[in-house]
């Protein structure tokens with residue numbers, strides 16, 4: 001089944017599924033359900049993890065028999081993912097979980113997903129503003145998924161800096177922030193939204209984007225706050 005859209009769905013915390021125009025579904029960072037959310041009833045073709053923490057790497061909890069690309073090796077080093085599945089290319093760029101090069105919380109990855117003529121970047125548990133090298137490694141970004149809840153990741157003000165560094169053309173989607181069901185204590189999304197253009201809040205957990213090439217909207221990229229519940233639930 002093919003379409004002329006790329007669909008992005010948020011399932012809570014940093015768990016996102018991206019479905020390509022050809023119908024390939026990539027799930028990033030499936031959480032352990034002890035954090036308060038339920039994994040979606042989706043059988044992805046691919047599961048990718050940014051790092052090995054339990055709220056990002058519950059690969060065994062994902063239904064079906066997906067290909068699994070882990071961002072970190074078992075001993076916690078960057079795995080340097082570069083894989084193509086159907087019409088989706090998946091790569092990783094090494095980053096850290098804290099502002100001291102992993103000294104406190106270890107390593108992390110940005111996950112780059114190229115499909116439908118656009119590039120989507122998922123920041124995982126990024127814990128620092130990017131180096132020049134990291135910015136160069138992710139050039140030409142259309143959609144940015146950025147942790148907005150502080151505490152274990154970027155401060156909300158640093159998240160705004162990362163948005164400026166990456167300068168996505170089309171959309172910014174906050175993830176990894178406090179909701180009414182999350183049992184981990186994070187900051188609500190409002191902390192990061194402060195000082196940014198007014199966000200679009202969707203009742204659904206889903207954003208559909210027509211395939212690229214993508215032109216920058218005249219009023220800049222949209223900030224889209226998704227719900228974590230699917231509209232059908």
Ligand SMILES: [Zn+2]
Nearest residue numbers: 051053097125
């Ligand atoms: Zn983490």
Ligand SMILES: [Zn+2]
Nearest residue numbers: 053055056125
């Ligand atoms: Zn996390």
